[in-house]
Structures are given as C-alpha cells and as structure tokens.
Amino acid sequence: MPIAILPDVDEQRCIGCALCVEICTALGPDVLRVKPVEGWKRGKAFVFYPERCISDGACVGVCPTHAIFWMRPMEYTAGQPVPLHKNGVFSKGWEEG
DSSP, X not given: XXXXXXXXXXXXXXXXXXXXXXXXXXXXXXOEEEEEETTEEEEEEEEOXXXXXXXXXXXXXXXXXXXXXXEEEEEOOTTSOOOOOTTEEESSSEEEO
16 A cells, blocks of 8 residues: 555534635646535535645645645555544544544
8 A cells, every 4th residue: 555645634624615625626636525424414525536636735725624634644545535534633643532
C-alpha cells in the first residue's frame, strides 16, 4: 500500500455544503465526493480519489466549519474510498475520540 499526504474530513463537523468538492473539482484533482448519510439532508464530504490529491490545501481553506484537517500521512488503496474518521481528534496523531 502506498503512503500519501491527504486531507481528512471530520464527519461531525462537516455540514455538507460541498464547497470543498467544488473547489477541488474546479482546480482539477477531483479528489472529494459527498456521500449520503442517514438522517442528514445534504450528505457529508469524504476523500474518494486519494491518488489524485496534489496536496494544495484548497479544500482546507474553503471549509466554513474547519471539518477538513490539514494533510496527514495515511495508508490507502488506490481506487478505493478512504474511510471517514468518526469523532476523529487530532492530538499528537489521530485517535478515535
């Protein structure tokens, strides 16, 4: 499995506005998608094409709720969705909180 520097989305903070998806698609990488979440009208953003990420941080900058955290080392399988970290807390590394 390759190691990459990728954005991560906190599902608890994401309001489903899709600004991150729009900016990422407009700039070219097209890394993020919005998935339906039960009980949530607009869905939530998640990293779908991690291998396309160019680590420019545009998605981080447009998020109004700071749900997208700066890039972090992560293992992934190319072509597979990257799972969200439910209740993820960054404190000297990622821990489930």
